Amino acid sequence: MFKRILIANRGEIALRVIRACKALGVETVAVYSEADAQSPHLEEADRTVCVGPGPAGSSYLNQEALLQAALQYDCQALHPGYGFLSENARFAARCEQQKTTFIGPSPNAMRLMGDKATGRATMERLGIGGVPGSEELVLTEEQALAEAERVGYPVLLKATAGGGGKGMRLCRTPDELPQAFQTARMEAEKAFSNPALYLERFVEGGRHIEFQILGDRYGKVIHLGERECSTQRNNQKLIEEAPSPGVPIAQREELGARICAALSQLGYVGAGTIELLRTPRGELFFMEMNTRLQVEHPVTEMVTGADLVQWQLRIAAGEPLTLDQDAIQLTGHAIECRLNAEDPTQGFRPCPGTLTTFEAPEAWRYNHAGPVRLDSHVRSGYAIPTYYDSMIGKLIVHADTRSAAIAQMREALLGLELSGPTTTRDICVAIMDDPQFASGDYDTPRMAAMMRRYADQHKEG
Numbered sequence: 299m300f301k302r303i304l305i306a307n308r309g310e311i312a313l314r315v316i317r318a319c320k321a322l323g324v325e326t327v328a329v330y331s332e333a334d335a336q337s338p339h340l341e342e343a344d345r346t347v348c349v350g351p352g353p354a355g356s357s358y359l360n361q362e363a364l365l366q367a368a369l370q371y372d373c374q375a376l377h378p379g380y381g382f383l384s385e386n387a388r389f390a391a392r393c394e395q396q397k398t399t400f401i402g403p404s405p406n407a408m409r410l411m412g413d414k415a416t417g418r419a420t421m422e423r424l425g426i427g428g429v430p431g432s433e434e435l436v437l438t439e440e441q442a443l444a445e446a447e448r449v450g451y452p453v454l455l456k457a458t459a460g461g462g463g464k465g466m467r468l469c470r471t472p473d474e475l476p477q478a479f480q481t482a483r484m485e486a487e488k489a490f491s492n493p494a495l496y497l498e499r500f501v502e503g504g505r506h507i508e509f510q511i512l513g514d515r516y517g518k519v520i521h522l523g524e525r526e527c528s529t530q531r532n533n534q535k536l537i538e539e540a541p542s543p544g545v546p547i548a549q550r551e552e553l554g555a556r557i558c559a560a561l562s563q564l565g566y567v568g569a570g571t572i573e574l575l576r577t578p579r580g581e582l583f584f585m586e587m588n589t590r591l592q593v594e595h596p597v598t599e600m601v602t603g604a605d606l607v608q609w610q611l612r613i614a615a616g617e618p619l620t621l622d623q624d625a626i627q628l629t630g631h632a633i634e635c636r637l638n639a640e641d642p643t644q645g646f647r648p649c650p651g652t653l654t655t656f657e658a659p660e661a662w663r664y665n666h667a668g669p670v671r672l673d674s675h676v677r678s679g680y681a682i683p684t685y686y687d688s689m690i691g692k693l694i695v696h697a698d699t700r701s702a703a704i705a706q707m708r709e710a711l712l713g714l715e716l717s718g719p720t721t722t723r724d725i726c727v728a729i730m731d732d733p734q735f736a737s738g739d740y741d742t743p744r745m746a747a748m749m750r751r752y753a754d755q756h757k758e759g
Contacts, residue, residue: 299326299615300374303401305343305346306364307379310691311437311591313339313379316663318607327371331357333683337676345371352685358382362387364472368398374613375399381687384590385412397415401590401614403513403568408497410564411587415458416498423582424560429575429585433500437525446475447741452500455479457493458484460601463533464489468500499718501583505576506530507542509557510598511565512609514619522602523553523595523628527573529729529745531646536722537729538594539633540601543700543738544576553582558623569595569610578741593636593692600668600696631700633707635726637674637691637716639682643753648688651719653680656713658714670710683717690721700738704730728752 305312312328316339328343333352340346347367350357357363359382368376376398376417378384386407393400402408405664410419415435420429430449434733435458436442446453455478457465465486467478479495489676504526505616513519526542541550557572571588595606604621613619641648655678662672674691676682684689695710697703708730711723732748734740 299617300372300399300611302327302373303375303377303611304368304373304398305373305377305379307377307384307623308334308673308686308709309337309339310359310673310689311381311593312672315607316342318605318611319525320463322608322611323604324611326375327367328359329367331685333685334489337675337682338440338677338680347371352391352683354382354685356561360394360493361386362591364389365392365396366374368393369396373398373486375401375611377610378590379400380588380590380593385588386498387412396517399614401610403570407564409684410590411566411570412589413587414456415494417587418496418584420564421560421587424563426556426560426572426584427690429461429498432496434496435494436479436497437494439479442479442495442497443472443475446472449497449499453497453501454500454613455482455495455497457482458496459486459490459491459492459494461532466497466533482493498504501575501577503522503743504528505542505544505741506535507545507574507576507582508592509560509572509574510592510595510606511557511566511570512606512613512619512621513568513570513614514562514613515567516618517562517565517692518619519558519562520564520604520619520621520623520626521558522598522604523554524550525597527594528740528742529735531642531746531749535594535636536638537633537635538597538725539700539703540593540597540629541628541631545582549580549582558712568613569606579637582669585735594634595696596630596673597634598672598691600671600694601628601630602626603629605664606664612714630669630696631703632694632696633703634692634694634709635706635707636722637693637714637726638687638688638722639690639719640688640722642722642749645753646722648684649683649719649721650684650688653682653690653716653718655676655715656680656715657716662710668694669706670695692725701736704736 350364387405390400391405452470483493529537669695695706
């Protein structure tokens with residue numbers, strides 16, 4: 299096992315990694331920007347180092363500063379968390395060059411799967427079919443219009459280097475496509491320094507399903523079941539649950555086995571997530587792979603008992619996976635609600651500011667055993683920076699049944715003492731009360747419509 303690692307991230311995920319390292323006896327060096335100098339998570343790291351000013355491009359995306367910090371503090375490995383440089387193959391390669399272990403897949407695997415268009419082609423070759431779409435990147439408006447005509451409207455334009463809903467636009471008619479194409483390209487360039495797009499058919503009434511996988515350096519790949527991520531705002535996830543109420547056990551087992559076989563052929567190492575689109579007919583199409591840890595990984599941990607971050611560390615250190623597929627059992631049901639400093643009545647506009655109150659029982663903090671778990675680095679008096687993602691924490695519950703988990707989540711949301719900027723807490727309560735969500739028979743468009751109704755009602759109030 300490593301003696302010391304650098305955590306090349308911030309906030310909630312940085313604290314999550316610190317906790318996992320402590321459990322394994324690994325020292326941590328936490329980086330921070332000037333805007334995060336007072337972030338509470340830094341108190342739990344063994345050492346801290348400032349890597350630049352507040353803007354992410356000058357700090358958490360500053361490869362030179364991060365690599366220098368790893369060398370300066372004699373870190374044997376670097377954990378990228380999620381977002382920022384977590385799926386940057388060049389950064390992973392630079393870590394390898396200076397003999398700092400990148401805690402994630404190889405640069406080659408990241409190039410193959412981290413780029414959405416290349417990942418689609420790779421998985422098609424390995425027998426995991428994708429949503430019908432462009433076979434290559436669409437580089438011009440004219441090419442996009444031709445591909446959309448071939449695929450059939452409605453279509454989605456998607457950033458090939460994307461994630462988090464950025465660089466994505468829905469087009470229902472040819473008239474909408476030129477403006478959407480330019481907007482998506484500009485957004486992708488700003489977010490990922492890569493404006494390239496691809497195109498796929500938009501499935502009406504689709505559900506967002508994803509499989510969590512782990513692979514070791516010795517060819518073993520397992521999956522830890524699926525998550526349902528269909529409750530989204532602005533193409534970004536808000537609520538996730540495991541297992542999915544829309545995936546039969548037989549389908550989970552059959553598709554999970556095929557996914558593991560495909561990734562084993564690729565020699566995939568580390569944690570990763572296969573994201574799929576479920577049609578109203580029950581078909582599951584490959585959309586993309588995230589070659590990193592997911593924000594929503596806690597729901598999988600709660601139903602399997604596996605600590606995914608500890609396994610990331612163990613695998614990166616060369617340990618074999620001792621988890622066997624036959625031993626993976628999904629027990630009970632888990633739900634996660636993202637607590638974002640956003641105003642749902644204003645299109646989920648970010649609401650930075652100071653949290654007057656943020657209090658919860660200490661027993662909730664990163665409690666893998668449940669029934670309530672709070673993954674958050676913030677506390678009362680915390681000033682939310684304007685430079686980064688608006689998420690201030692994640693509330694996760696685990697119960698024997700899905701209905702019990704919904705009731706437990708509602709109680710936990712209301713039990714969290716939270717005041718200051720507007721957050722997504724109240725809309726999450728409304729979703730727990732929504733009959734469509736409670737039935738388990740929901741999809742992304744229906745949940746988006748529910749959230750629009752909520753916004754309209756609360757604007758009037």
